[in-house]
Amino acid sequence: MSLEEGKAPPEEEAPPRRDPLRTRTRLLEAAIEEFSAQGFHGARTERIVRQAGTNIRMLYHYFGSKDELYVAVLEVVLGELRHDELRIDPETAEPLPGLLHVFDYVDGHFGSHPALRKLLAFENLNEARHLVRSERILTLSSPVLSLIGRLLARGEAQGQVRAGLDPLHLYVAMVSLAYYGRAHAFTLSHIFGQDLHAGGWQRSHLAMTREMVASFLRPATGGAEPALSAPRARRSPR
Template sequence: MPKTEKPAANTKAVAKKADKPAARVRRDPAKTRASILRAAIAEFAAKGFSGARTDTIARRAKTNIRMLYHYFGGKDALYVCVLEEVLAQLRHEELQLDFDDVDPLDGILSMFDFIDNHFLKHPELQQLLAFENLNRAQHLKRSTRIPQMASPVLELLRKLLKRGEANKTFRRGIDPLHLYVTMVSVVDYGKSHGFTLSHIFREDLFTSSWQADHREQMHQILISFLMPPATPAKRVKRVKRKA
């Protein structure tokens, strides 16, 4: 039987289809970089620098490892950016506090409350700082931005302390850095050790009522520390230990 010929293909339609360029996916560099940074914060906070993996970060950011290296240069540089980001968030929010027309004591108590709330809402900050302390600030030392962030905060505290001295609300000679470290230390310890302390003492330290009571106690401690003494403080003699 004679073979039947197939109808000729519409060559014009095929050619037209072939000539049409494939739709390009528009890239958003800022969005991609932000996604990588968010994923990196979560990964480094959970596993530290040594335990974190760049391929996991890229996967969580829904991108590829090439993009991670393109935007950040590598694992070490990305980790420094993570530290800068979490500390920049804290510093930025601290500097939004307006104490110009606030009573100095209210200002310092408000700053303490802010630090307390920030650490509660951002456990990744505590975790990252804990890992970095274990490594003796190895990566943090590579950042030039982080030390610069601290100066405005200390200046803010210094102004509050000077105003408090001037109106005799505060005693003289309080160092702003010592005060800031004290406030952060109290906040950090209670939260970073909250799980173990809750188990040891059989009480949940993360309940809102316990946190509120603890904050009120810290207010009283800060007030007692800041206020001028009613009578001259007596110097306590140190007891020498036996050799």
């Protein structure tokens, strides 16, 4: 006998149960890391599946192609940003503090999600060729401008916010203030000989940019507000 007398044979281990949601999530997490580090063209699907602990067949089963996986990655990282931005009730929040909270969320999110900054940089280099394929991203973005617009309208009516502001212009300005100093921190640090990644520098920069937004949003005092019409376009030299 191959087994000692009286000992029960060892139980066979049950095959691991499939968990489609977990596998898909692992693939997305690995893809975010790979695409943000290498860009679309430099990313390799074999590295993604290896990092996710699965195989190439599963990647194509859940996403269809490398292109569709990349679009899904953009939807995830931008969806997380929108989730942070929409944590304010535009009907109950005080308009000026509410708008400043939107800026706080934008700044905090860009600060804590370097992969988002890198993916946006790569996608801009590629002229948003993948982003335009996503209807979901458009759906996610509309509520943000609606939120800002309602806060601006209430703020203007209550005299808390200057009149005539456009939600998209304001949002782009907020993102610019939150994004540029981080997205270009490596080059700026070298050019000016100061570490822009340092926590102290980032905190002082946030204090300054937040006051810039607050000062711009407040109504002018002691006279009429300056016009907010766009400057005239300059003629191109002939």
